[in-house]
Amino acid sequence: MIRGNILNVFTGDIYPAEVEVSGGLITCVRRVEGNFTDLILPGFVDAHVHIESSMLTPSSFAAAAIPHGTTAVVSDPHEIANVMGVEGVEFMLEDASHTPLKFYFTAPSCVPATPFETSGAELSAREIEDLLSRDSVVALGEMMNFPGVISGDEKVMEKIDAAKKLNKPVDGHAPLLSGDELCAYTGAGISTEHECVSPAEALEKRELGMKIMAREGSSARNLRDLAAVDCDFLVSDDIHPADLLGGHMDRILRRAVEYGVDPVKAVQMATVNPADHYNLNTGAIAPGRAADMVVVDNLRDFNVKRVYIDGRVVAENGRYLGAPKTSRRNMNRLEIIDFTAEDLEVESDDDEVTARVIDVFDGQIVTGELQKRLEVNDGIVKPDPSLDVLKVSVIDRYGKGNISNGFVHGFGLKGGAIASTVAHDSHNVITVGMDSELMKRAVDILKKTGGGLVAVSDDDQRILDLPVAGLMSDGNAGEVASRMEDLNDFVRELGCTLSAPFMTMSFLSLLVIPELKIGDRGLFSVDEFRFVDVIVG
Structure with missing residues (x-):
């Protein structure tokens, strides 16, 4: 039994309650009387991240992210897929299995990203469909080839159709795209966008039904500019290890509030919104949902005191309680021809x-x-x-x-x-x-x-x-x-x-x-x- 002031992400209310857990799931949530200082939130979800950009394997990433309240991520492994193909994606899936953090993946849609560069692999529509058929692969990864979508390129549309057939969303990637071309892009079934750099761009895309990700990573930071727009998700996209040690979704939540986002809205952007979009059984303190929860001090600082995944304490006072286990495999491709x-x-x-x-x-x-x-x-x-x-x-x-x-x-x-x-x-x-x-x-x-x-x-x-x-x-x-x-x-x-x-x-x-x-x-x-x-x- 876990007791404290819970934030109900469905209603926005905060009230004292006890949370009953069995078999890793929440079975009941009851209002109780009591004066609690702790605030219990659903576990944080990073809805769009490239684990490779942290320069850490998934299991090492998890050991650093969990103490900051992150209990699930939606990771696009297109970096390693561009180098190693499906073998690289398999490595990410296998290594992620050694950690309590819930890794959900997207099937990389653009390997290679364009036909104008040399890549280490090319993923076919059949390979994409095979990946999408797995439970842990929850979407088609960011569709960077927006010219291919707009022109109706056959190979591009086959990948989008595979996601639609399996009822899985398609992530977007179309910086500065606007007007009729944006209509064609969204009309093909693209559901999210993380590349907005201005409120006007975010608003136009949101008006066409796209869900907007406000990004706050190590290199690209758009949260301050987009704070006034009614965005849907908070994401990191790319984050370096030093930044990760200093904070992950907790820090992004802190900055969102600092930039003027309503605290309850900010928590929804990092919990129930991505969970419902990607059909993840997490993101809310409610019966039937996974018992993934974060205990914080308040909705301003988001200092994480304790982290639960499937009802089990996995981090306390900034310390990860598990032992990272990395799959050490000789996996590389570096064939540089001699040059002067x-x-x-x-x-x-x-x-x-x-x-x-x-x-x-x-x-x-x-x-x-x-x-x-x-x-x-x-x-x-x-x-x-x-x-x-x-x-x-x-x-x-x-x-x-x-x-x-x-x-x-x-x-x-x-x-x-x-x-x-x-x-x-x-x-x-x-x-x-x-x-x-x-x-x-x-x-x-x-x-x-x-x-x-x-x-x-x-x-x-x-x-x-x-x-x-x-x-x-x-x-x-x-x-x-x-x-x-x-x-x-x-x-x-x-x-x-x-x-x-x-x-x-x-x-x-x-x-x-x-x-x-x-x-x-x-x-x-x-x-x-x-x-x-x-x-x-």
């Missing part, structure tokens, strides 16, 4: 050129396009540190030998180079720096270690190994966060001004998010949905 530093150069016969430059914004995954005049020395277009224009290169990791080069603004690096095998969504190797020799050296380190994040200077280096598909560590959140902090400190010493440089860099190759991106086959205009030349004219 000269392969990372942009060439020109002119003395000076106008170059297209990717413009990054701290805290956002959208980018802009700048045009900058750059000098040419000995046929090589040079970066310009005075303009904060650096070099960026993407190197294919799947044995095809593709390399593309361009320029980026906004990192602030004064020297050295950074590189990563985390580069959404195909996860080819991406590197940013001033000097091609150092950029090559950074990539060579990743090639030797099997993947991860690295920063190098003329006489020093820092590495975070990610042996699971080049995306995840087999260590715990504390270990990964400590090494990540050391890595970020080193990058700041090199002059970087971004709050999350590696996460920001990882989104430079995301060819479905406006405006200018770069993949292993070239510079890509998302607005025009085509490759463009680095040098203008």
Whole structure:
């Protein structure tokens, strides 16, 4: 029997009650008399997260998230699916089974995300349908190929039809889509959106029936801008380990209230709303629902005192009471063909050129396009540190030998180079720096270690190994966060001004998010949905 002041997410009322539990389910909820200080809420649900972006395996993620009141997540494993295919999804499902946290997955809809980059796998409509037939796979993952939906592409529609046949929702991903094209997108059956960056965009999509996810992750944070809109879910999308150790859904709830969201509404956005949308047997303190509950101090600070999953205490006063068990499997694919530093150069016969430059914004995954005049020395277009224009290169990791080069603004690096095998969504190797020799050296380190994040200077280096598909560590959140902090400190010493440089860099190759991106086959205009030349004219 669990007693305290409960929040009824159906009525919005708070009253003293006792909750009777049997076999992991709530059997009865009775009003009682009493003066209780604790407040009992349904367990928190993160309705949209990519576990791989935490650089942790599901079981390690759970050990860090549960003490913050998270009892369930809806995870889209399209990162590992783009590298390892169905085998990668199977790994996530198997590893997640070693933890009390309830992992629900979506079937990755866009593997590869676009036909304009090299990926490690391609999931067919048949494979998608096989995944959707599993109880733990609750939706078709974010449909990033919105041009394919709008044009009625046969392969895209087969995947959507598979979800409809099995009565499972389809998640959306269509940043800035509007008007008639948005009507066509939603009309195909897309039910959610997590890429809204303005109240006007969220309102238009909500008016057409989409459920809006207010996102507050490590790199993309839209909650403050969307707080005035009547959003449906609170989500993290992508969260780094240090941020996860400091808070998960509890922190997002705290910020929602701070930004003006009604506290009861905020709790509904993190409990009953996602549970009902994805047909999860959780999200409310009511008979028949799973006994997943969180004891907090109040509806402002959301300090978590105790966490129950299936009626069992799994965390208390910030401490996880279980033991993380990670499935340690040698699972990777890193086949970088030998290349030279000269392969990372942009060439020109002119003395000076106008170059297209990717413009990054701290805290956002959208980018802009700048045009900058750059000098040419000995046929090589040079970066310009005075303009904060650096070099960026993407190197294919799947044995095809593709390399593309361009320029980026906004990192602030004064020297050295950074590189990563985390580069959404195909996860080819991406590197940013001033000097091609150092950029090559950074990539060579990743090639030797099997993947991860690295920063190098003329006489020093820092590495975070990610042996699971080049995306995840087999260590715990504390270990990964400590090494990540050391890595970020080193990058700041090199002059970087971004709050999350590696996460920001990882989104430079995301060819479905406006405006200018770069993949292993070239510079890509998302607005025009085509490759463009680095040098203008």
